Amino acid sequence: MNLFCIGLSHHTANVKTLEQLAGNATAESVKRQAGCAEALLLTTCNRVEVYAVSDKRLSTDEIARCLVGRTNRDVHNYAPPLYRYDDHKCVQHLFRVASGLDSMVVGESEIFGQAKKAYESARTSGAVGPYLHRLFQRAFRVAKQVRTHTEIARGAVSVGSVAVELAQRIFGNLSECKVLMLGAGETSERTARALVSRGVTDLRVSNRSFDRACELAQAVGGRAVPFDEWAVQCREIDILLTSTASETPLLTPDKLAPMVRERLDRPLFIIDIAVPRDVDPGVNELEGVYLYDIDSIRSVAEQSLALRRQQVAAAEAIIANHVTEFVDSISRGLNRLSQAAKHPSLGENPLRASEL
Amino acid sequence: MDRYLLIASTICFLAAVVHTVIELRKGVFRPIRFNFFAIGLGFIFQTGFLWIRGQELERCPITNLFEVFAFLAWSVALVYMLVGPVYRLSLMGAFTAPLVLLLQGFALIAPIDVRHPAQIAANSWLEFHASISLVAYGAFALACIAGVMYLLQERQLKTHQLHSIFYHLPPLTNLFAAITRLLWWGFALYTVGIVSGFFTGHPLPRIQVVAAIALWLLYAAILQARHLKWLAPRRVAALCIIGFSAALALLWGITFSAELHPVP
Numbered sequence: 288m289n290l291f292c293i294g295l296s297h298h299t300a301n302v303k304t305l306e307q308l309a310g311n312a313t314a315e316s317v318k319r320q321a322g323c324a325e326a327l328l329l330t331t332c333n334r335v336e337v338y339a340v341s342d343k344r345l346s347t348d349e350i351a352r353c354l355v356g357r358t359n360r361d362v363h364n365y366a367p368p369l370y371r372y373d374d375h376k377c378v379q380h381l382f383r384v385a386s387g388l389d390s391m392v393v394g395e396s397e398i399f400g401q402a403k404k405a406y407e408s409a410r411t412s413g414a415v416g417p418y419l420h421r422l423f424q425r426a427f428r429v430a431k432q433v434r435t436h437t438e439i440a441r442g443a444v445s446v447g448s449v450a451v452e453l454a455q456r457i458f459g460n461l462s463e464c465k466v467l468m469l470g471a472g473e474t475s476e477r478t479a480r481a482l483v484s485r486g487v488t489d490l491r492v493s494n495r496s497f498d499r500a501c502e503l504a505q506a507v508g509g510r511a512v513p514f515d516e517w518a519v520q521c522r523e524i525d526i527l528l529t530s531t532a533s534e535t536p537l538l539t540p541d542k543l544a545p546m547v548r549e550r551l552d553r554p555l556f557i558i559d560i561a562v563p564r565d566v567d568p569g570v571n572e573l574e575g576v577y578l579y580d581i582d583s584i585r586s587v588a589e590q591s592l593a594l595r596r597q598q599v600a601a602a603e604a605i606i607a608n609h610v611t612e613f614v615d616s617i618s619r620g621l622n623r624l625s626q627a628a629k630h631p632s633l634g635e636n637p638l639r640a641s642e643l
Numbered sequence: 644m645d646r647y648l649l650i651a652s653t654i655c656f657l658a659a660v661v662h663t664v665i666e667l668r669k670g671v672f673r674p675i676r677f678n679f680f681a682i683g684l685g686f687i688f689q690t691g692f693l694w695i696r697g698q699e700l701e702r703c704p705i706t707n708l709f710e711v712f713a714f715l716a717w718s719v720a721l722v723y724m725l726v727g728p729v730y731r732l733s734l735m736g737a738f739t740a741p742l743v744l745l746l747q748g749f750a751l752i753a754p755i756d757v758r759h760p761a762q763i764a765a766n767s768w769l770e771f772h773a774s775i776s777l778v779a780y781g782a783f784a785l786a787c788i789a790g791v792m793y794l795l796q797e798r799q800l801k802t803h804q805l806h807s808i809f810y811h812l813p814p815l816t817n818l819f820a821a822i823t824r825l826l827w828w829g830f831a832l833y834t835v836g837i838v839s840g841f842f843t844g845h846p847l848p849r850i851q852v853v854a855a856i857a858l859w860l861l862y863a864a865i866l867q868a869r870h871l872k873w874l875a876p877r878r879v880a881a882l883c884i885i886g887f888s889a890a891l892a893l894l895w896g897i898t899f900s901a902e903l904h905p906v907p
Contacts, residue, residue: 441810457800459814552872554815571801574875583803590805 288324289343290418290617292377293350293369294336297391308335308354314409317353321345325416327409327423329384331401333391338381340418347371375614381422382606385430387439394439394595399430422613429609436605437598442591446474447481449584449591450558454482454526457556457577462486465524469493469517470531471503474560478528479507491524493517495531522546527557529565540569547573560584645699646751648692649713653747655685659740667808678736685743686724689717703770705777708898709756714774715894716746718781726785726825738788769843776836780894782829783862783887786822790883793818797877819876822883823869830862854893861886 295305309330317337318326325340337350347369354369372380383389385402406423409415415423434440443452451461458464466487468479471494479490490509493516494500500511512520521527521543531537538557547555551574559566559580571578579587659681692713696704704710723739750756796812799805813821837855840847865882868874874882 438807438810441807442805453800455814456796456809456812457815459817551875552819552869554876574877577800579803586803587805594807 288418289341289345290339290374290377290422291341291345292336292338292372292380293347294329294334295369296334296336296389298389299370302332305333305335311355312353313412314405314414315412317350318414320353321349325419326414327405327419329402329405331398334384334389336384338377338419338422340416375610378422378613379606379610381426382429382609383603385426386433386602386606387430388433388599388602388606392444393592393599394441395444396434396440399427402430403427425609425613429606432609433602433605437601439595439598439602441598442587442594444588444591446560446581446584446588447478449587450478450528450579451481451485453558453577453579453587454556455485457554458525460486462488464526465489465491466509466526466528467491467493467512467517467520467524468503468507468509469527469529469537469565470561471496471499472530472560475528475530476503476507478558478560479509482526482528483508487526491520493520518542521555522549525553525556527555529557529559530561531565533561533565534563536567537565538570539567540573543570543576544573547576551575558584645692645695646756648688648695649747649751652685652688652692653744653751655681655688656740656744656747659685659736660744663737663740678740682720682723682736682740682743686717686720689713689720689747693717702766703774705770705773707755707757708895709750709753711777711894711898712746712750712755714777715780715784716743716750718778719743719746719784720781721778722781722785722825722828726821735785735788735792738792739785742784742788766843766845768839769845772836772839772843775832775839779829779832779836780887780890782825782832783883783890786825786829786883787887789818789822789825790880793822793880794877794884797880815876819879822876822880826862826866826869826883830859830866833859833862851897854896858886858890858893861889 295308297305312320312328314326314328317323317328317339321339321341323339323341323345327338329336329338335354337354339345339350351369380389385399387394387396387398390398402423406415406419410420443449454461454464461482464482464487466479466482466489468475468490471492479492483490490504490507491512492500492504492507492509493512493514494503495514497511497513500514503509504511517537521538527538529537554575554577557566557570557576557578559578562581564580566578566580568578568580570576659678662677662681693704696710696713700706705714719739720743723735727735727739792812793815796809796815796818799809800815812818837859840852840855865874865879865886869879
């Protein structure tokens with residue numbers, strides 16, 4: 288039995304190349320066209336990979352032809368070339384992919400769901416047999432173990448997720464938090480949506496154009512507030528999300544200090560994603576005020592990524608153990624298979640004998 | 644025999660501290676189960692020690708500085724076991740274990756386990772006064788620990804430098820709620836302790852009374868300022884640390900003066 292993985296990922300191809308290969312084939316079509324015993328197709332925005340098992344060795348070009356499919360192009364036009372992992376390297380690669388170690392953002396968890404979906408799809412179409420079943424089940428187990436036993440998925444890496452993470456570290460439960468969104472930028476809207484998804488129910492939107500504020504409030508499930516009232520709102524709110532096009536800071540320590548004195552026991556979290564900044568950096572010196580501008584959010588995201596990268600070695604060690612164990616169990620299964628072949632009276636199904 | 648139990652307990656707390664340090668060095672911070680079991684086991688050994696010592700003395704075992712420190716460490720562990728689960732048991736455990744280790748380690752190493760030549764007569768009011776005050780100290784110790792956690796978390800948020808521990812510390816709002824509740828519990832118990840001191844039937848040294856009331860006033864002022872929102876949470880957290888340091892100094896002074904001028 289030959290176990291292999293052939294594909295492209297963000298390491299070796301640009302988005303255009305990935306787009307050209309994505310969506311042309313299914314696990315079932317690869318299995319049928321290439322003559323594999325089993326096949327599974329993992330397609331995400333960052334990778335297109337075929338995991339397959341075959342009795343005889345199949346060439347990379349044969350699989351590439353299946354991937355190119357109806358676009359009918361010469362596979363060699365796609366640079367960089369497809370990579371290939373065989374046997375234990377394939378096992379190791381899949382374990383790394385499922386654990387998020389091979390992702391563009393190290394430790395991201397989306398790939399886990401995508402791999403599960405790909406497995407389910409291939410299983411439903413009958414393209415997956417006992418080999419890939421066992422391989423993927425083990426991959427999911429390894430991914431869970433890596434996430435539980437390392438800090439690989441710790442910390443947020445996008446503006447929205449950093450804002451949510453910080454808000455949760457300040458307030459805990461966000462359902463009681465009052466949020467004011469000042470300005471109507473795209474990032475600001477995404478951040479507001481992220482906060483709403485984590486339980487924020489009191490969201491106020493203020494913009495120089497009241498119509499735009501109403502429109503945005505409706506889109507994010509908040510309520511519009513006239514722009515000249517935003518300073519008054521600052522006395523009530525817990526989180527201020529600002530992204531106006533103002534040339535000068537709207538909020539200065541002098542303006543905010545009296546408000547802070549009135550709310551000494553309640554922290555105020557300010558996310559300033561405007562350029563130039565809407566909030567004077569000196570505001571961060573005020574008691575109970577936590578100001579994050581786009582630079583500090585980026586810095587937090589980088590720290591999270593650095594923290595994740597520190598955990599790669601620990602994750603690799605977990606994966607290495609599982610690869611060795613998994614490959615050993617396959618070898619034991621194949622030995623039993625060859626013994627069964629010498630003694631047909633045992634009458635075992637080859638795939639069951641290998642007990643993959 | 645009783646001393647061995649205290650040593651076993653100290654080893655348990657040491658194990659919790661070592662485990663936390665190792666996890667921190669690895670950049671991973673998951674001392675959840677291990678710390679819980681280590682501290683739980685340490686608490687059982689502490690209780691065993693106090694039980695045996697109490698049987699031997701035929702009274703509450705707080706007759707010298709060694710026993711007072713052991714009892715205080717037990718109170719800290721007790722309050723932690725009671726409130727820890729509400730406020731992220733694991734993390735508070737990671738901060739509680741070093742304090743208990745310090746208290747018990749000092750008690751075991753320093754030559755302070757001096758037995759009184761004569762059996763001290765049991766005085767239920769005096770024993771109640773001392774034990775309830777020490778449990779109040781346990782609550783103040785936990786408030787101090789929560790204060791340290793608050794300042795640590797607050798500092799990271801202010802400076803935008805987030806370390807691995809940041810993701811494991813409770814939110815600022817929850818920590819402040821924990822500090823407030825622990826202060827109230829400690830203050831209530833300490834008030835009962837001070838009042839019961841006047842029923843012991845013996846005149847108490849004036850300096851002890853003045854110092855105890857000064858400490859009571861300090862905590863009353865912190866709580867009042869918190870209630871009236873005069874102080875920012877960060878300052879309340881810092882005052883919890885100062886308050887507990889003062890409490891420890893007072894405890895030292897009271898025990899020394901009690902050893903010098905024992906109550907008949």
